[in-house]
Amino acid sequence: MKNASQKLLEIAPSAPDRQVAMMLADKCIELTDAPFRFAINHDIRPPKNLACPLHFDWSRKDRVGIETTVKAVMRAWLTKAFFRGYTVYQTNTARGSIGFPHSVVIARRRAALHQMPKPGQPGYEDGDIPF
Secondary structure, X not given: OXXXXXXXXXXXXXXXXXXXXXXXXXXXXXXXXXXXEEEEEOOOOOOOOOOOOOOOOEEEOOEEEEEEXXXXXXXXXXXXXXXXXXXXXXXXXXXXXXXXXXXXXXXXXXXXXXXXXXXXXXXXXXXXXXX
């Protein structure tokens, strides 16, 4: 059976953003055990004072995050964040980023690169100009 990371590499370009967001949420939850700690870049400080559309437990400079032991709460928060176009970061207890960032755009780009024909496969073009 394929894990969430492998399934993400197989998404079709026509896959809806909501589906990709849910798949990314599953992948992020697979990365760690409870308590789950994730953050997004969103500056709520003056002078911008931009209200964050997501619930958050903490804020630090231009980042807000959530920490929970409830998998369903984390999955819902992650899905909303991805669907709204945010890049999500896994954080540690000191609220620093660990690992690689995740987003719908990044997932689509990785899937497209993974699905490109490889040397020796039908459809592969090496870029040479025939003369």
